[in-house]
Amino acid sequence: MKILVPVKRVIDYNVKPRVKADGTGVDLANVKMSMNPFDEIAVEEAIRIKEAGKAEEIVAVSVGPAKAQDTLRTALAMGADRAILIETDAEIEPLAVAKILKAIVAEENPGLVILGKQAIDDDSNQTGQMLAALLGRPQGTFASKVEIDGDHVAVTREVDGGLETVKLALPAIVTTDLRLNEPRYASLPNIMKAKKKPLDVKTSADYGVDVAPRLKTLKVSEPPVRSAGVKVADVDALVAKLKELGVA
Amino acid sequence: MKTLVWVEHDNASIKDATLHTVTAAAKLGEVHLLVAGAGCRAAAEAAAKIAGVAKVHLADNAAYEHALAENVAPLIVELMGHHDAFLAPATTTGKNVAPRVAALLDVMQLSDILSVEGEKTFTRPIYAGNAIATVESSDAKLVITVRGTAFEKAAAEGGSAAIEDVAGAGDAGLSSFVGAELAKSERPELTSAKVIVSGGRALKDSETFEQVIMPLADKLGAAVGASRAAVDAGYVPNDYQVGQTGKIVAPEVYIAVGISGAIQHLAGMKDSKTIIAINKDEDAPIFQVADVGLVADLFTAVPELTGKL
Numbered sequence: 146m147k148i149l150v151p152v153k154r155v156i157d158y159n160v161k162p163r164v165k166a167d168g169t170g171v172d173l174a175n176v177k178m179s180m181n182p183f184d185e186i187a188v189e190e191a192i193r194i195k196e197a198g199k200a201e202e203i204v205a206v207s208v209g210p211a212k213a214q215d216t217l218r219t220a221l222a223m224g225a226d227r228a229i230l231i232e233t234d235a236e237i238e239p240l241a242v243a244k245i246l247k248a249i250v251a252e253e254n255p256g257l258v259i260l261g262k263q264a265i266d267d268d269s270n271q272t273g274q275m276l277a278a279l280l281g282r283p284q285g286t287f288a289s290k291v292e293i294d295g296d297h298v299a300v301t302r303e304v305d306g307g308l309e310t311v312k313l314a315l316p317a318i319v320t321t322d323l324r325l326n327e328p329r330y331a332s333l334p335n336i337m338k339a340k341k342k343p344l345d346v347k348t349s350a351d352y353g354v355d356v357a358p359r360l361k362t363l364k365v366s367e368p369p370v371r372s373a374g375v376k377v378a379d380v381d382a383l384v385a386k387l388k389e390l391g392v393a
Numbered sequence: 394m395k396t397l398v399w400v401e402h403d404n405a406s407i408k409d410a411t412l413h414t415v416t417a418a419a420k421l422g423e424v425h426l427l428v429a430g431a432g433c434r435a436a437a438e439a440a441a442k443i444a445g446v447a448k449v450h451l452a453d454n455a456a457y458e459h460a461l462a463e464n465v466a467p468l469i470v471e472l473m474g475h476h477d478a479f480l481a482p483a484t485t486t487g488k489n490v491a492p493r494v495a496a497l498l499d500v501m502q503l504s505d506i507l508s509v510e511g512e513k514t515f516t517r518p519i520y521a522g523n524a525i526a527t528v529e530s531s532d533a534k535l536v537i538t539v540r541g542t543a544f545e546k547a548a549a550e551g552g553s554a555a556i557e558d559v560a561g562a563g564d565a566g567l568s569s570f571v572g573a574e575l576a577k578s579e580r581p582e583l584t585s586a587k588v589i590v591s592g593g594r595a596l597k598d599s600e601t602f603e604q605v606i607m608p609l610a611d612k613l614g615a616a617v618g619a620s621r622a623a624v625d626a627g628y629v630p631n632d633y634q635v636g637q638t639g640k641i642v643a644p645e646v647y648i649a650v651g652i653s654g655a656i657q658h659l660a661g662m663k664d665s666k667t668i669i670a671i672n673k674d675e676d677a678p679i680f681q682v683a684d685v686g687l688v689a690d691l692f693t694a695v696p697e698l699t700g701k702l
Contacts, residue, residue: 284462361531393702
């Protein structure tokens with residue numbers, strides 16, 4: 146079985162994003178970028194499935210600017226076998242990404258596609274579900290456990306009240322939640338080896354996908370700022386505050 | 394505009410998330426509800442009583458019992474033939490189903506909206522709530538998930554909508570439900586609680602968490618939350634997690650105990666009306682958003698607080 150792992154280059158999760166003064170977006174110039182944390186978990190899970198002898202090849206794919214090659218090299222250094230970059234400088238919405246991925250799935254025929262549950266920049270949480278819909282295949286979202294058994298995969302999902310397990314017919318689409326695994330660090334020798342692994346560069350036009358955005362961002366603004374609070378000296382003062390608020 | 398709202402329920406009663414979503418839907422036009430499940434007529438009857446609802450579509454079929462996206466998405470797409478917008482609460486069920494519906498309709502989804510600005514214009518948080526985007530859809534039909542805490546609850550009584558049975562295609566044959574392990578809690582539900590007491594890594598272990606946080610929560614009739622660090626360390630189950638990747642809450646009072654205030658955590662609770670922080674590190678980022686801060690060792694301060702309430 147082949148596993149396809151879509152990865153996204155996003156602002157590093159430790160960076161506090163700054164809204165541009167003209168309200169057109171978030172300032173990404175000279176900001177540290179990294180692989181979306183949920184995607185690292187997806188790459189790690191694919192590698193673990195391969196290490197367990199249940200997959201032969203892992204293909205990492207990214208839709209984004211030329212610099213997304215760095216993100217793909219990270220996936221290769223972790224253990225992916227080869228990579229595909231669909232190069233574009235435009236901001237591509239989840240629906241368009243799902244359509245591009247559908248075309249790649251048609252070419253590669255993976256048994257499993259593992260994506261992160263959401264990207265920490267647009268916080269959409271859509272691409273995996275949309276890909277599953279377009280392919281007419283089952284989806285196991287917010288996975289905290291993935292077990293392949295013959296032509297099925299059992300996915301334990303993190304849902305609001307706890308955990309839920311579903312059984313999906315392969316090929317299937319899985320999206321990762323934080324607790325699925327602890328992603329490995331790429332070792333220096335593996336980073337060097339990753340430079341020699343194949344990385345194909347293509348464009349969305351190669352797949353005939355219309356990437357025109359359906360949503361227009363009219364403005365991006367700062368969230369409302371909370372007014373400065375007070376520090377109280379001791380527990381008695383805190384009790385008084387709670388009484389004032391009517392909760393005690 | 395005619396809207397279709399996904400009703401979150403347990404086949405008998407309706408979850409509060411639905412009521413918030415109805416408020417958002419009412420801003421767009423006539424509100425219809427979809428109750429999909431198995432043996433769920435009681436839920437449909439409760440749904441019909443929600444104020445402002447014009448019609449309830451009831452799809453009662455074993456295939457819909459666990460809201461598997463593969464089975465319910467085609468049903469919703471069918472109903473979208475005569476609705477202009479589909480709204481679901483941004484719960485794990487809504488987030489699972491809605492994008493599948495959107496792709497089948499070939500439209501982009503608007504995730505986790507905070508407000509309705511116009512017929513096709515909405516605001517939504519991006520970058521873990523560090524920015525708010527105002528977006529306008531160009532699609533003919535809208536698919537939206539709604540952040541519950543951003544909209545008031547619709548009144549659960551007062552309506553008298555007609556219930557109409559719908560069939561749907563049933564089981565798509567792609568997936569099946571194996572089982573669930575639901576965390577049992579007698580405390581209020583986290584996302585609808587008025588008061589939340591949340592603990593972080595500083596609680597040391599699950600036993601200490603239990604001893605320090607739970608009595609305070611019980612005294613206040615509060616729900617219990619946790620930071621990701623506390624969940625990862627195994628102090629509490631993961632459905633307690635508040636944050637970008639956990640639950641988004643906005644209670645009247647949020648009490649953060651031993652939580653430093655990382656941006657991923659703040660993303661889940663900074664819309665709380667009053668934030669109270671107890672932390673021994675006076676430079677902890679949580680104090681920048683806290684309305685009331687107490688710099689103290691939680692192991693002495695929290696039991697003292699519980700005792701004095």
